[in-house]
Amino acid sequence: MRAYDIIAKKRDGLVLNESELKYLIDGYVQGVIPDYQISAFTMAVFFQGMTNDETASLTKIMLESGDKVDLSGIPGVKVDKHSTGGVGDKLSLIVGPLVAAAGIPVAKMSGRGLGHTGGTIDKLSSIPGFQVQLSTDRFIKQVREIGLAIVGQTGNLVPADKKLYALRDVTATVESLPLIASSIMSKKLASGAEKIVLDVKVGSGAFMKSKDDAFQLARAMVRIGQDMNRETVAVISNMDEPLGNMVGNALEVEEAIEVLSGRGPEDLRNISLELGAWMITLAGAAFGIDEAKEKLASFIDDKSGLNKLAAMIRAQGGDDHVVSDTSILPQGKYVSRVYAPQSGVLSEVNAHQVGLAAMTAGAGRSTKEDNIDMGAGIKLAAKMGQKVKKGELLAEVYAESTEKAQAALNILEQAYAFGEYKEQPMIFGTVTSRDNESSA
Amino acid sequence: MRAYDIIAKKRDGLVLNESELKYLIDGYVQGVIPDYQISAFTMAVFFQGMTNDETASLTKIMLESGDKVDLSGIPGVKVDKHSTGGVGDKLSLIVGPLVAAAGIPVAKMSGRGLGHTGGTIDKLSSIPGFQVQLSTDRFIKQVREIGLAIVGQTGNLVPADKKLYALRDVTATVESLPLIASSIMSKKLASGAEKIVLDVKVGSGAFMKSKDDAFQLARAMVRIGQDMNRETVAVISNMDEPLGNMVGNALEVEEAIEVLSGRGPEDLRNISLELGAWMITLAGAAFGIDEAKEKLASFIDDKSGLNKLAAMIRAQGGDDHVVSDTSILPQGKYVSRVYAPQSGVLSEVNAHQVGLAAMTAGAGRSTKEDNIDMGAGIKLAAKMGQKVKKGELLAEVYAESTEKAQAALNILEQAYAFGEYKEQPMIFGTVTSRDNESSA
Numbered sequence: 001m002r003a004y005d006i007i008a009k010k011r012d013g014l015v016l017n018e019s020e021l022k023y024l025i026d027g028y029v030q031g032v033i034p035d036y037q038i039s040a041f042t043m044a045v046f047f048q049g050m051t052n053d054e055t056a057s058l059t060k061i062m063l064e065s066g067d068k069v070d071l072s073g074i075p076g077v078k079v080d081k082h083s084t085g086g087v088g089d090k091l092s093l094i095v096g097p098l099v100a101a102a103g104i105p106v107a108k109m110s111g112r113g114l115g116h117t118g119g120t121i122d123k124l125s126s127i128p129g130f131q132v133q134l135s136t137d138r139f140i141k142q143v144r145e146i147g148l149a150i151v152g153q154t155g156n157l158v159p160a161d162k163k164l165y166a167l168r169d170v171t172a173t174v175e176s177l178p179l180i181a182s183s184i185m186s187k188k189l190a191s192g193a194e195k196i197v198l199d200v201k202v203g204s205g206a207f208m209k210s211k212d213d214a215f216q217l218a219r220a221m222v223r224i225g226q227d228m229n230r231e232t233v234a235v236i237s238n239m240d241e242p243l244g245n246m247v248g249n250a251l252e253v254e255e256a257i258e259v260l261s262g263r264g265p266e267d268l269r270n271i272s273l274e275l276g277a278w279m280i281t282l283a284g285a286a287f288g289i290d291e292a293k294e295k296l297a298s299f300i301d302d303k304s305g306l307n308k309l310a311a312m313i314r315a316q317g318g319d320d321h322v323v324s325d326t327s328i329l330p331q332g333k334y335v336s337r338v339y340a341p342q343s344g345v346l347s348e349v350n351a352h353q354v355g356l357a358a359m360t361a362g363a364g365r366s367t368k369e370d371n372i373d374m375g376a377g378i379k380l381a382a383k384m385g386q387k388v389k390k391g392e393l394l395a396e397v398y399a400e401s402t403e404k405a406q407a408a409l410n411i412l413e414q415a416y417a418f419g420e421y422k423e424q425p426m427i428f429g430t431v432t433s434r435d436n437e438s439s440a
Numbered sequence: 441m442r443a444y445d446i447i448a449k450k451r452d453g454l455v456l457n458e459s460e461l462k463y464l465i466d467g468y469v470q471g472v473i474p475d476y477q478i479s480a481f482t483m484a485v486f487f488q489g490m491t492n493d494e495t496a497s498l499t500k501i502m503l504e505s506g507d508k509v510d511l512s513g514i515p516g517v518k519v520d521k522h523s524t525g526g527v528g529d530k531l532s533l534i535v536g537p538l539v540a541a542a543g544i545p546v547a548k549m550s551g552r553g554l555g556h557t558g559g560t561i562d563k564l565s566s567i568p569g570f571q572v573q574l575s576t577d578r579f580i581k582q583v584r585e586i587g588l589a590i591v592g593q594t595g596n597l598v599p600a601d602k603k604l605y606a607l608r609d610v611t612a613t614v615e616s617l618p619l620i621a622s623s624i625m626s627k628k629l630a631s632g633a634e635k636i637v638l639d640v641k642v643g644s645g646a647f648m649k650s651k652d653d654a655f656q657l658a659r660a661m662v663r664i665g666q667d668m669n670r671e672t673v674a675v676i677s678n679m680d681e682p683l684g685n686m687v688g689n690a691l692e693v694e695e696a697i698e699v700l701s702g703r704g705p706e707d708l709r710n711i712s713l714e715l716g717a718w719m720i721t722l723a724g725a726a727f728g729i730d731e732a733k734e735k736l737a738s739f740i741d742d743k744s745g746l747n748k749l750a751a752m753i754r755a756q757g758g759d760d761h762v763v764s765d766t767s768i769l770p771q772g773k774y775v776s777r778v779y780a781p782q783s784g785v786l787s788e789v790n791a792h793q794v795g796l797a798a799m800t801a802g803a804g805r806s807t808k809e810d811n812i813d814m815g816a817g818i819k820l821a822a823k824m825g826q827k828v829k830k831g832e833l834l835a836e837v838y839a840e841s842t843e844k845a846q847a848a849l850n851i852l853e854q855a856y857a858f859g860e861y862k863e864q865p866m867i868f869g870t871v872t873s874r875d876n877e878s879s880a
Binding site: 004011034035036037038039040042043044046047168170171172173204377 | 611
């Protein structure tokens with residue numbers, strides 16, 4: 001077998017078998033097959049795509065390239081949640097505690113953020129004292145004891161994906177549905193969950209810009225889950241404007257606490273309940289989405305979700321007073337403000353622009369080495385569809401220097417447009433393992 | 441400017457400007473842009489193609505990456521000939537002397553062979569004493585004195601193409617028309633010719649398998665020549681069966697001498713006259729192809745072409761007795777023979793198979809490091825369309841060991857098919873700078 005022939009086969013639109021894919025990926029991880037052959041291959045995949053079987057094989061091969069987390073020491077059905085990434089996406093901080101409150105163990109490994117979307121691990125790091133790196137043993141012990149842990153990745157999970165993603169990232173071959181699907185699913189499968197709920201975001205602030213692409217990606221990932229005997233559901237949700245009103249690490253922790261306290265913005269509450277409902281339904285703790293949502297809503301009302309969050313913060317060394325007093329979180333010293341330049345209806349609050357502005361304010365990384373200002377970010381005072389008057393406050397930028405606040409402001413001002421607004425649903429549809437697909 | 445953005449732009453089907461291509465190619469030659477970005481780029485070009493302007497820019501950038509041969513010290517119009525490669529293609533050994541006999545200087549740099557097609561330089565090396573590496577000064581002096589020199593490449597010509605071709609060769613991105621066209625033309629332009637005649641071969645033994653592709657490649661190259669103010673003509677010729685009857689280094693020198701002596705196979709003589717006629721017409725030494733052919737035919741009849749070859753061999757240190765006594769050429773010690781397994785009409789003598797068989801016999805290299813047996817090769821005793829009887833001799837294999845002779849035989853036997861034969865023209869058409877195109 002030669003790498004050359006495998007590349008040429010894919011280039012010419014032929015289907016690769018599992019042993020060919022394995023030869024390529026294993027050879028790459030072992031350093032036998034060079035970068036330049038793999039980047040030619042991923043570009044060929046960009047143009048020719050992959051069949052379902054090829055995508056499933058690739059996922060399996062990547063999954064087998066490293067360690068797998070063994071969650072069998074935790075009783076109950078382990079359900080994981082994954083988001084393809086959006087701006088203001090603090091859903092794990094809300095959904096995790098609510099699902100744990102329902103008695104379903106949540107053992108979640110999460111990533112750091114890069115680019116215009118933030119990472120859950122960065123957000124949690126803004127809580128004074130909070131430890132994101134636990135040993136696997138301590139991670140599992142914590143989930144057994146309190147039902148909830150959110151930590152950075154432990155062990156050498158999916159090294160093939162790490163190496164492949166780094167290469168795709170510099171060769172313009174990230175944007176390939178089968179490569180995205182296998183990358184996400186290999187990591188989820190390696191994290192040990194038995195059931196998986198995927199939040200596939202679509203819109204200006206998401207990786208997927210079109211609903212068609214988002215549904216295709218969702219189908220590809222659900223099919224992989226099915227092939228690997230892990231029931232998987234994908235919810236396709238709207239990311240045209242930021243989720244909730246807060247973007248930035250400490251600010252998003254604050255807003256998650258708001259929602260778990262029964263306050264907070266409605267869009268954020270609704271999608272939290274939807275995703276959580278799928279999780280506990282898959283785990284067998286509810287008989288349908290509507291019942292599940294009611295159940296989770298009751299865990300907001302009786303504060304048991306908030307208490308779970310506090311328990312997790314405590315267990316991971318953080319100051320759990322934060323759940324009743326968010327003023328202990330860091331906050332950017334300098335504030336700049338965007339005011340409405342005209343009266344009218346906000347037809348756009350572009351999530352991508354808001355994400356870039358938050359990153360510029362100091363809330364995110366443009367390269368892996370960048371430092372984050374935990375108190376930096378953006379508070380939106382108005383959302384899409386809202387009628388505003390000229391001079392009314394649209395948003396506040398928090399930053400650690402006036403320069404950063406001003407630079408962020410310059411970007412943030414580009415996020416707004418006025419005109420006609422057509423209301424869009426928050427959730428466009430769902431793809432399930434049973435191949436039942438509903439779309440709004 | 442970032443390599444990433446240029447790759448993404450090509451991937452998405454947008455047109456690159458000259459400064460973007462220059463950034464990429466110069467950066468690659470300087471080692472600033474890594475292999476893995478360039479191979480992703482060439483794969484994107486494979487799928488998205490290049491406009492005429494892009495192809496011309498790429499050619500110019502590659503041309504400027506290294507030395508250029510200065511032929512201005514040679515009086516007269518310098519015309520070069522290039523073949524895209526075929527099996528049994530010893531045309532340069534015939535056309536060069538004939539054109540020189542017409543008083544048109546031929547200063548030709550040629551390559552070594554790789555794969556199933558042989559290189560002119562290897563063929564000449566089979567002549568006892570013949571030197572293929574001359575200094576540029578001696579090369580030019582020889583052309584001034586006798587009007588003809590064929591040598592290996594001197595100087596650092598088109599290093600960008602060397603590096604790019606080596607990468608394309610291992611990433612399945614050789615097969616891209618604009619990349620092939622710019623690779624060939626940058627080398628021809630760097631070799632210093634003012635006018636260029638291209639022999640674009642099409643068929644089983646050629647790189648181009650379809651006439652459409654061959655004409656497209658021809659048009660792309662002629663257009664580049666035009667853009668660079670070097671009048672260029674491309675002849676599209678048939679390479680379904682080997683050219684002439686001999687394949688192998690010494691055997692092809694022998695057959696070239698046969699043609700220059702007024703003997704030798706008709707197909708070889710005809711295409712030699714056609715290509716030579718275009719060369720002397722472009723150089724202004726004839727007023728039309730028919731007149732030019734007659735002129736060149738007279739240089740066969742009066743042996744002035746053969747005398748030019750002898751003069752070149754002498755000037756380059758070789759034994760010029762070879763032109764009257766080819767028995768001084770090396771010949772493989774072992775012979776194996778293919779006989780017709782049935783009676784009937786030969787519907788196929790597959791050039792690719794014959795080329796592979798010759799390589800296996802020892803006449804070619806499968807890797808750059810392989811040694812060549814100068815006396816190895818194949819003598820065809822029957823050509824396509826010929827009626828043969830069961831048991832009649834089809835071909836002889838010459839090799840330096842019985843093992844090589846037998847291995848070659850096993851491949852050669854696959855080259856033959858019997859059945860209906862439809863005669864094909866030797867020349868399918870011509871593409872000229874004046875955009876006049878004729879096709880047979």
